[in-house]
Structure formats: C-alpha cells, structure tokens
Amino acid sequence: MSESIQQTQNARIALVTGAGSGIGRAVAQGLLQDGFTVVLAGRRPEPLNEVAQAAKAAGQHALAVVTDVRDPVSVEALFTIIKSNYGRLDLLFNNAGISSPAVPMDELPVETWLNVINTNVTGVFLCARAAFGLMRKQVPQGGRIINNGSISAHTPRPFSSPYTASKHAVLGLTKSIALDGRTFDIVCSQIDIGNALTELSARTTKGVLQADGHIATEPMMDVKYAADAVRHIAALPLSANILNMTVMATKMPFAGRG
Template identity: 45%
Template sequence: MTKPDRVILITGASGRIGRACAISLSHALPSPVALILSGRRIAELQETAKQLRVGTISELVVGDVSAEEDVRSIFQLIKAKYGRLDLLFNNAGVDLLNSVPLEDADINKFRQVLEVNVLAAVICTKEAIKIMKAQTPSGGRIVNNGSISAMSPRPNSAAYTVSKHAILGLSRSTSLDGREYNICCTQLDIGNAQTSLGGHAAKGCRQADGSIRPEPMMDVDNVGRTLVYLAELPLGADVQKLEILPLGMPFIGRG
C-alpha cells in the first residue's frame, strides 16, 4: 500500500457536509491522502467514496461515534494501519428537537442530541490527541463542526444550542491544552448550508419576533473549501474560530 502523506478522519461522512468535505480534501490535497470516513450508513459512505479523486486511499468505518467502543476501534485501525493522524474533523451531529420549546422537550431526545453532538466529539478528540501526541513529529489539527447557534440561537432550539455551546468549550480547551504538543483546534461555525439538516431554512425559519421567513442558503461545497483551507495551514497557525454563512443570512442582529 502506498504510504499517504496525510491521514484524515471525518465523522459523519455519510451526510452532506461530511461528504462535501471529503470530496474537497481528496481533490485539493496532494496525493496520496488517506481519508477515514466514519458514519452510520454504509451505502451513503460508499457513495461518498465513489466521488473521491482517483488515487485517494479511503477507509469506510460504520459505527456510532457516541459509543466509546466504536470510536476506539476506529482509532486502533488508524494507528495500526497508518501510524499517525494529521486531521480530525468532528462533524457528526443531529438536531432531534427542532422548533420544540424546552418545556415540551423529550429529555431522552435531548440526551441523544448531547451524546451525538458533544460526547462523540469529546471521545474522538480524546483518542486523536493520544495519537497526535505520540507521533513523530508530534502535532495535528482538530476541527469541530460548530454552528452559528453557538453564538446566536434560534427560537425553541435549546438542545441543539446547548450542544454547540459545549463544542465551543471543547474547542477552546483543546486548543489551549494542545499547544505544547503542536495540536491546533478550530471551531468551524456553519450557517445555512444546503443539507438535510439545514435545508429547511430556505422554506422559512422562525425568527426572534415570531415570524417565519425564508433565509439565504449557500452551497455545502463552500464548507468543503473552508476545511481545505484549514487543512493546508501549517501547524504554527491555530485558527481559534471561523464562521461561514451565506451572504444576507440573519445572524448579526438576528431577528
């Protein structure tokens, strides 16, 4: 097997953002690059792999990244087969309580949002740091998929908003604690990308004043291009936080 120059893990690679980022990285980064694509749906992971540049090394791993055993198996594969990890994109996420007031929220669903959106990123970050600290030279980059909701929430979105605020804390702590090991961490806050999770905004979203208004959308490929930018930076550049959203999306002065 050809030894890759870069080893990258993308969680949630069966969804639109994960797929767009995998495709962008495979086409933009010099070959050979190894992409470990994690997700719950093998058919969707296979579809992602089909769209990668010829010559890209891809590993498809089906599992639940909120389950520690599944995450350990992913990182054991990476360590055994490649011996290093250069970039982790914590991308897996759900929004099970969209437009549900907190007082009406199903706590089991609330807990599931926290497990997938927060705990999965924590577990993956923990395992990534172990590899990045030990490899030679030490270091790596971790990018967490945040959200504009980490700064400005939508009405009736407590579960999702809490989860993304927690990711901001994880990003800051990882950036601080990773300094001595050359580990960088970025929170990538995304607004209104055209995906199954965020595509509803084009039809209309509830605003702070109670009205329903359609909002501008952007092509999800823009997120992929942003991740490429982060991946190409030297480890001496630690981007703390980056926001990408469509022009005109209500954010600054939402509602």
C-alpha cells in the same frame, strides 16, 4: 510496516465524522482532492461506501468505517483501525452532529436532549480524545483538530435549547483542546457554518421560525464554501491557526436575528 502504511507513509491522513452526507461529505471530497487519505466515519454504511468508491474511481484513497461517535467502544475501534492501517492521524474534522425539533422546552423529551448532547458533545469529545492521544504519541508529533460548531454556538434560534447548548459546549471544548495541545503541536480550530445548503438544511429554504415569531425563508450558500473553509484551515502549517471561523450565507439573519 504494513502495506497500507507503506502506501500512505508520505500522505496526510484525515478523519471525517459524519462523512456520508452534507457538510461532512463535501469536506471529505475536498480533502481527497487535496491529496489526503481520508477515513470516512458515520453510522450508515451505504453513503460512506458511496464516497469511498467514488474516491477509488478517481484514484484517491478513502476508507469507510461504520462508527457511532456516541459509543466509546465504537470510537476506540475506529482509532484502532486508523493506527493499524496508517500509523498516524494528521487531521480530524469533528463533524457528526444532530439537531432536535423546534418545540417549547417543556415539550421536548428528555431522551431527545440526551441524544443531542451525546452526539454533539460527547461524540466530539470521544473523537478528539482519541485523536489527541494518537497525535501526541506519533512521530512526528502533532496534528490538527477542526470542530464543526455552528452559528448557534453564538446566537440561538427559537426553541433550540439542546442544539444551542451542545454547540456552546463545543466552543469551550475547542478552546480547551487548543490550550492543552500547545505542548504537543496539536492545533484545534472551530468553524461555525451558517445556512450551507445540504439535504438536512433544505427545509430552511421553505421557511423557519424567527426570533420575532414569524416564519421566513432564509438565504443559503453552496456547501462547497463551507468545505473550502475547512480545507483552508487544514492546509495551514501547525505553526499557524484560525481558532474560530464563521462562514455563512451573507444575508442570513445572524447579526441581529429578529
């Protein structure tokens, strides 16, 4: 047994994709506070290393692994590291995702569509596939996968066809994993987050296009509450699940977007 496995044999092992910023970063930091050993995955090494170094300074355990979730080889390498270092995975938070410019569909480059789908759908599938395989074969068997969906998995914003389509696909994937995982004690949830304030969502506070065509600012919530919701699901025993959870800024236009 390797030193890493010996040091963490009693710890719960979590993987967070897109862990260098925004919701992913907040969730990773919350899971570290909850005692998880957290593998931090993302494309940019600097923010990942920043989170890992802060965790080390706090006496927590984190490992930064540069990963492109769109790339099967990169995802395979990530899970090889997880298996080699820890021997198991208890939690995957499938968070990495991108959006696209709000333009009419006919003005959207096909390359943009493909990039959104490859990141938000194929990336979620590749990580869930690898996690499912590890969780099915490890002893004790089982684990939890939490997919970051979106309000847009239910109701779109104007000119958001790639993002909306991708998040509807994630919803179907979540249900399929939840069904297919029953035999192996692999549990799957989806959290749909609305208007959590991050670096990327800050533009919403300056006004975004509404369904009736006008521009309006929208209420936001602290990203901490999104992270706390993920932590709540992560803390459940495998005998219980929250299949879908929506956590959102109370007054954002979701139930009746214009």
